[in-house]
Amino acid sequence: MRWLTRFLGGSDPDDDPLVRVAEGIGEPEARMWQETLRREGIPSLVKSPSALLGDVAYTTVDFAVWTKTSDEERAREIIGR
Numbered sequence: 001m002r003w004l005t006r007f008l009g010g011s012d013p014d015d016d017p018l019v020r021v022a023e024g025i026g027e028p029e030a031r032m033w034q035e036t037l038r039r040e041g042i043p044s045l046v047k048s049p050s051a052l053l054g055d056v057a058y059t060t061v062d063f064a065v066w067t068k069t070s071d072e073e074r075a076r077e078i079i080g081r
Contacts, residue, residue, distance in 0.1 A: 016068045018045070021075040023064035030063040033079055040078055042071045 021044070022033055030046040037044045044067040048060070067075045 016070050018066045019069050019072050020064045021067050021072060022079050022081055024061055025063055025065075026061045027063050030065050033065050036078060037065070037067065037071075037075055040074070042067055042075050042078070044071075044075065 022030065025033075027046070027048070034044050034046050044065050046063055046065055048063045065075075065079070
């Protein structure tokens with residue numbers, strides 16, 4: 001599918017891979033940082049390795065905030081990590 005992305009004018013995800021900018025935090029804090037980054041123009045994702053556990057995941061602190069490598073430095077400055 002990468003050929004289709006490039007054909008349609010998109011960029012290859014491998015050109016700017018995702019990196020973790022915050023980890024070991026609860027979902028509310030991760031969502032807060034995601035919103036803060038969004039307001040600063042930095043797209044991000046919140047991921048949890050235990051997402052398949054359903055409600056159990058909401059009691060853990062294994063969430064992480066991910067952003068593109070090109071936004072990593074700015075995101076870390078904003079988050080303070």
